Amino acid sequence: PPRPFPSPRPFPSPRPPTRTGLALLHHEGSGSPCDVRLKLTREVLTIQKQDVVCVRGSSHGAHDSPSPSSPAADAPQYEKRWLDTLSVPLSMARISRCKAGTGKCRSGAFQVLAVDGVRTGVLQFHTARESADWLRAVSATISDLTLESMKMVNEGCSPCDQVVHMGWVRERLEGTSSRETFRSKFLALKGSLLYVFSTAPVSTLDWVRAEKTYNLCEVLFKLHKLWLADDGWLHEACHLGPPGFAPQRPFSFSVLVGHGQSRVFSVDLGSELAAWERSFQRATFKEVQRSRSKTYTCSWQGEMLCFTVDFALGFTCSDSKTKNVLWRFKFSQLKGSSDDGNARVKLLFQHPDTKQIEVKELEFPDLTAVLHCVHAFLAAKVASVDPAFMDSQSFARKSASAER
DSSP, X not given: OOOBOOOOOOOOOSSOSOEEEEEEEEOTTSSSOEEEEEEEOSSEEXXXXXXXXXXXXXXXXXXXXXXXXXXXXXXXXXXXXXEEEEEXXXXXXXXXXXXXXXXXXXXXXXXXXXXXXXXXXXXXXXSHHHHHHHHHHHHHHHHHHHHHHHHHHHHTSOGGGOEEEEEEEEEEOOSOSSSOOEEEEEEEEETTEEEEESSOOOBGGGGGOOSEEXXXXXXXXXXXXXXXXXXXXXXXHHTOSSTTOOOSOOEEEEEEOGGGOEEEEEESOHHHHHHHHHHHHHHHHHHHHHHOEEEEEEEETTEEEEEEEETTTEEEEEETTTOOEEEEEOGGGEEEEEEOSSSEEEEEEEOTTTOOEEEEEEEOTTHHHHHHHHHHXXXXXXXXXXXXXXXXXXXXHHHGGGGO
16 A cells, blocks of 8 residues: 655654634635634644633523522633634645636635535635735745645655756646636645656555656746746735735746647745746756766758757767767857758857857757757756856746745
């Protein structure tokens, strides 16, 4: 049987162990909202409702005759108290600010959904600041627990198969006749692969049940254009817009995969977007360092060839049968490229002595994967020389500092 991950151990946090606050609870499809009290601990979000409880005496009548000169000793006394009505475990839980199946964000509201299907209902807050504070607090708690789960997964994995980052996102559905335009997915950057799950992996066996996997060297992370305000960052990030402000465009990124296809994902916070951008860069860099080279079959003018991208040697083209090297160039000699959007690419190399440009043309069964691989190796090469390169390219990471 699959071995379940143990429950995450409490993770040290500078935040107080318990946070409380008031909100309005909306149940979709039901009537009026009700007042609730929220209690957030390091592992659970609890919803409390107010009720009248007997705090002293008996509510079923007296059993002994009271003294005529004193109040009844067992006369019941009642008080209003907040009572636990629902507890939502936050390990591998997800937050949703969007209306079901759409990309439209609620204004000052969100709901929390546990991995076992338990959900809070939509929590509406009285001010934008309260909403922002609670969204960050719950998100940070989930992130801490996810990090603990990652650590436990990695304890049982080899150094080359470690989880770099994982978490919930929403995927935009293209070309569907359904009214649903977004669907929740769980992504994980682990070892050489990007994993896409429909449900969070909670046991070791779940990792072989991914909906889809992609080689990290053959995908490209693309940050969508950020919607900047006058202060240099999205008001959506901090929920500091005017009353009723509800941006319709969440923080989004694309993962470009083979054969020119792409998948579009979104998250609720700028800090989450920055974490995915940084983690893709880190995971891809680690995979290039680990694999050191990738070889693809290709052809030109009827000849079957092998094209190798090597971290140390650069680009090599060889005969697929004899293995004889036909040409080789360093990364620094690549001065440009162009392709027909289908299978053929032109690579422009410069000879260091003559400064002349030599053009090499090749055809690949999956040109997109090869171009992504070339990009990954070039970026890793630059990063290995200049470690600050990736940080300088991370616009979302720098901008997300506005949230803190």
